[in-house]
Amino acid sequence: MRRALPWLVAALGGVLAVAGVAVFASANSSGVGWAGYMSEAPLEPITEAYQSDLILFSDGAVLWTRQHALGAVLVVLGLLVLAGFGGWLLGRRRARGSTLG
Template sequence: MYGGSYEPLPADAYSSTLTLTYDDAVVWTPAQLTGLALAAAGCLLPAAVGGWALGRRRRATSA
């Protein structure tokens, strides 16, 4: 009855499953902890320098 690209897909073509498994503990390697520390420092350092620069600018203009 159907032919070519108009033939309906089989019923299982639309099904999907997701299976997540994990252990009870998350194991952090030293390399991962170092990367986490560097990422945190990389976010905090520009914010600290920006706050310091804004504070100096406001103090310089009000004096």
């Protein structure tokens, strides 16, 4: 069990990261809520004297929902767990090969 625990933690990090990507991708394709409303009924163009636009993608604005935020949090948590596992693995290998003194 002692040898399997770090690998189980690494697997958990991978699952969290993949689940976060899946949740984020499903939020983009759901078409529910404000993002779905925006895609069905575009706004009228603004013809005022002072207009400023920030276009991140050519097909429209980027709108984040709670599902987007949940997906992003899951990805970050999964990557943090994987980074911790990688650091533990590197530290373990260096401790075996190092000679102090």
